[in-house]
Amino acid sequence: MPTDPSTPPVDAILLVSFGGPEGPDDVLPFLENVTRGKPVPRERLLAVAEHYQHFGGKSPINDHCRALIAALRVELDAHGVSLPMYWGNRNWHPLLPDTLRAMRADGVQRALAVFTSAFSSYSGCRQYQENVAAAQAEVGEGAPVVDKVRPFYNHPGFLGAVVERTREALATLNDDERGRAHLLFTAHSIPTAMAATCAYEAQLVSAAGMVARALDAASHEVVYQSRSGPPQVPWLEPDVCDHLEALAARGVGPVVVVPIGFLSDHVEVLWDLDEEARLAAERLGVRFVRAATVGTHPLFVSALRELIQEGLGQATPRVLGDAPALPARCPPGCCAYAPQRPARL
Template identity: 50%
Template sequence: MTANASSSVPFASPAAAGGAPFVETPVAYDGILLAGFGGPEGQDDVIPFLRNVTRGRGIPDERLEEVAHHYRHFGGVSPINAQNRALKAALEAELDRRGIDLPVYWGNRNWTPYLEDAVREAADEGDTTLLAFATSAYSSFSSCRQYREDFARVLEETGLDATVTIDKIRPFFDHPGFVDAFLEGVRAAVDGFLAQGIAADQIQVLFSTHSVPTDDAVRSGPRDVDWGPGGAYAAQHEAVAAWVMDRISTELPVASDVAWELVYQSRSGPPSQPWLEPDVCDVIEELPRRGRSAVVVVPLGFMSDHMEVLWDLDTEAAEAAEEAGLAFVRTPTPGVSSAFVAGIVDLVEERLRGRPAAERAHVTELGPWFDVCRPGCCENIRAGFKPAAAGLAP
């Protein structure tokens, strides 16, 4: 029998089990579950890791090798695990600084250390009421629901579903701690180009995020809202990008002449399957025809400089800009910046204190997002709904 099987939200703490969108009563969590994507840490890990990522899709190894060369270019090592180790240490330090006595357990979906190991470790320590922080800020199947499904799967497969509960910190796409790095990066890049004598109307800002299948995108977020053709996933990115550019234009009026748009990267599906567009490199290629001479690429969809930032942006997008004769700057991700780490702990404190939604930090009109995902949120149309923690069924 699953924990809270009679509740509206399976696998949830009692405070979240009723299914209200915001948990506004304090919860005495025992620990924080840092949930990562995972990545290989050597050449021998690359194909097994990619098999994990694509499990259930029947993709042969020869096709996986087409993606593997991104990792092989960097010695088979993804930076993501080192980044999560650094984030775990930074979170522990910030929690200690604030006097919050909560251990941080780190587990990945696709490579060691696995989520299963982290949850077992927490249970062995007697920490059974967990609050998860997934290392992805937005609403979509791959960036939110898939984590929630993995929490449910892990609890069931370990037999801990009767004793351990997992709630999830809300999607944090518009929390000030997350967006601060992007604001600072765009401001510095635009200032730098202006100082070089490049006119504002010759500068293009491209906010880049991971493309997802269009069918998944339109199903992202609550189903009772018309989010437009890209669903809540695209709407969230657009809202944050607009906020960043509005702030910069307020501080530096000439920047109102700087053009910007949302672009996508890293698509991996078959050509016959529609994914969100336009592609970042395709847009860079056409910028000279728009009269641009400089491009600022902002990794808005990414929390840290992992492989898809290093390869797709620092390698491929940079090469596309060079071929187009454009000055190029790629701005920083939040990483382990002090503002971001403090922001994560602010999000933890929201749930520890039961902070009312009206008092929660956010920079766009879309926020604050929900603590408990709504019914039908972020469906994977190819696989259907599976049991998921931290949300109303299905």
């Protein structure tokens, strides 16, 4: 999404997210959008559809986006940023092309986008930029220019919100359990070939370490969840459920799972952690507690406001740790990825 000094000033904020079904009838059309162009067997689609139907056919991600926009609106207004806000999704309504058309009709010329991903990767950043570019091409003449805020895995507000959510989970344990609690930071697995093109793993390890140190945790690790794709294509490991078995064998526990790679409690969190991982832990006799995602925690909402102000030239970047703030404009080839084989659910 290149820009140059001749582009107009930012006159809108755009939240860009994955999207999710709003009801039972939306589930299969949504999954077909997600897998379009990929040879995913129909039976696999139906199996994943059952995960959504388990929760009434509605993904919480949409309501999260609405709540986040509402909270961010209040935060921006309180700091004198009165730009209009829009929302567009990759895979379900409101779809990005429709949102850009509405923005064009409203006279928006240049927007600053916030992607619902804190970490750098093809699927979490570059692909969203490609989605925006494709939507701009579909809309055609007059489509708004779209810039983006920087990746924010090391922003103090994001990390502070993760710390507070984890502290809330630890508070459900007794004193002895808290002293022994093992933190398992989870994030969406990605193909190792994708991971080789970006700093995803390193950023996760860094962020998890800073959160664990802030809590004076006894021990912690980074694990992965929600892998998809054919088994012959390697993805990041260990898987959270597999790792619970290893922890049980070592007598480690209780376990506090911290979904640091996710911003909201959507279906992959609710199913893969609250259903599958929790049941695995119960079967293994491991005490299991899950921390909430950052959601609309005030520290996180404040962080997004700061990132927007950075993009407007109204704030200086803040970070925790030794790594600098990443640039908002990605260098050429950043997080480029060509899949070895078409991905599957």
